[in-house]
Amino acid sequence: MTPPDPATPAHGAREAAPRAAAPRTAPGAPAAGADTGEATGPGATGPKARTAAPAPTPRTVWRRSRGLLICLGILIVAAVALAALTTGSRHGRLDPRSADPDGSRAVAELLRARGVTTRVVTTAREAAAAAGPTTTLLVTDPDRLGESELRAIRSAIDLSGGRTVLLSPGSPSLPDLAPAARTKGTAFDRNLDPGCTLPAALSAGRAATGGDHRYTTDGATGTACYPSGGHPTLLVLPSGTTGGDTVLLGSETILLNKKLASEGNASLALQLLGTRPDLVWYLPSPAEAQDEDPAREQSFLDLLPRGWSWALLQLLTAAVLAALWRARRLGPLVTEKLPVAIRASETTEGRARLYRKAGARDRAATVLRAATRERLAALLGVPPTQAHDPAALLPAVSARLTERQPDLPGLLFGTTPTTDAALVALADHLDALEREVRTS
């Protein structure tokens, strides 16, 4: 975009120039008034004006990164706190080896005392392999099982002929594991009465089976106990194989260490789990899905909700817009011719480097001696033309010195020093001689 009428601003500029020029175009004016003592001006800022942009000091670096560090600190503290809060209570839940309030070591110990061996497995394949007519398979969290695990457990239930105890199975797992049963709302009362003819329930009496799922069955098969509002929380279903059965327990409370001693919990738990000599305690683990079935491995993007890829696309659009925003300059760069920067002393320094490279001790000694002779001659009143004449200079010098210098001719008119150290010493001796003549 160019101004449609460039003459207008240009005209204004030219018009303004003479007016503004009056106070500034006369830098000699203060000088002309120098009689009044006005002498120094603010013109001495030249070297200062050439300083480069300041390098960041530690202080500025700290100031810049401080916000980021604080954010990072808050993030770490929050993560640690969150991890501590969430894992603390859940650790070892329903684990027969855990003595935590939420663990189940107490019931496992009681079973061991009655001759039941407990074996902990963490994968469905192991659980299915271990199941048999003489085993009780306890599935602690059926709802967490994937499809292949559910299949494995289902086949174990169908084929083993032993007992399978499912702890509070919900709608995700029931169709696979116990197709005859369905959930039917929540049991609000915690402690419930047996209300059935199951021997184990009768001898145990009141127990904490409520507080979670209630069930209902399609057919008349199975025994329904501990009803809450008409629907049972404990369901014993016969499985396909003779002698096998499946126990659906509406709540896991009776197995927990903290609740085992109250009501008839311990009795019910021992009778449900102790009917076979072996107990397979299946704790599903989060890593199981991948171990069990590599084909089900999912990429990170598969795990994200579907909308995220679209959000990412929109973010890319935003990034392109941000790039366009930053790329647009506020006007082009301004170029300028730079002055040459050559130091005036460059040739002299180059000569010094040449001397050193060539090891020119003879030249250096000659030059230094000649310069000293000329200065001495000026100090002693010897004519400059005779400065380099030993016959004229040496008597004058020795006459001036208080003590005799034995090697005066060698110092002022001697031969080339043979080593570098000798040349350095020669320079120092010439200085000392000149100082002595000057002060004497």
Added chain:
Amino acid sequence: MALTGRAALLAALGSLPVGILEPSWTGMLAVNGALALACAADYALAAPVRRLTLTRSGDTSVRLGEPAEVHLTVGNPGTRPLRARVRDAWPPSSWLPGTETGASRHTLVVPAGERRRVTTRLLPTRRGDRKADRVTIRSYGPLGLLARQGTHTVPWTVRVLPPFTSRKHLPSRLARLREMDGRTSVLTRGEGTEFDSLRDYVPGDDTRSIDWRATARGHSVAVRTWRPERDRHILICLDTGRTSAGRVGDAPRLDAAMDAALLLAALASRAGDRVDLLAHDRRTRAQVQGRSAGDILPAFVSAMATLEPELVETDARTLVSTILRNAPRRSLVVLLTSLDAAPIEEGLLPLLPRLTQRHTVLLASVADPRVKEMTRSRGTIDAVYEAAAGTQSQTTRRRTAEQLSRHGVHVVDATPDTLAPSLADAYLSLKAAGRL
């Protein structure tokens, strides 16, 4: 057209509705379409840049090291208010390094039909002309999403003059001048050659200055008084060739030479002499001729402002012929050049007789304190070689100066901070000796 960060931010925030509510092309279209619509509306509502009227005013010249203010008046003849970011671009050396971005950018709001003025503060770091570059204006819409951007050319030049730091030496030299002039209470017989007036003899006057003829005419003994010469012609020649480009300390030799020339011009114009300036290398770069005493310094500084060292060998033949052409009568020719052996011996020395037969020649040269420092270095073998090299170049310089002296040239060789007063002193002693 220019996007803003706000538009990019809105697009980024748009990823939330796209991701959560409508993850599909429809959602993308809805969000980005709305954004595009808002941008278009913003663009349409922004004040047009092309129709703005821009004028400049302010300083046209400034001494190096001092700030200059240039005003830019932005008029908005349209019907929409202008919310703008303005960049008043100048060459990089117009500001201290690192401060350019802050100094050249202005935020501006101009209501419809009004004018507003912004001030750009320059602090040039080098001598010479600083020409204003383009003025770029980014005019934002009311939403701040999209801006119109355009460029105007508003010419303006700020001439950065030599700093003339040596003017602090002027009062003491003027005092010496007045002493010589006999205007002070110190009654010394002027050693000039120009007859001033007759006055009565008082005991103590030199008997040689008694004017016997006047005494015979009158009743008392009359003596002649003399005053220093006035109305002499001085031609200051700046050598702008390659030797003037070498930096001594932090500034080129030429800058030190200019400083010395300014002090000499100020002093000589006060002493009643006429001063001309000539800057020459292969050709004449600047010339000041026949200015009156009050006009000398402004003319000198503005002629010097744009001088830069040229990387060519100075042509002594054309230099001498130009001097002879510019100094028709007997003058003091002050040559501000270097004392390097080769250019002097091969260039100037053979031509010197042509100058010295008619004029008094004073040659001033900028010495390098670094060389003197080198001659004093001792202790290691490298240091001694440095000392030898420094001594060698000093000796060569002195030989050259002696050669010039034999041709009747007065030589002043001084470091940058002492060159100006040394040259002024040399001029005063020549004047006192009546050698002009």
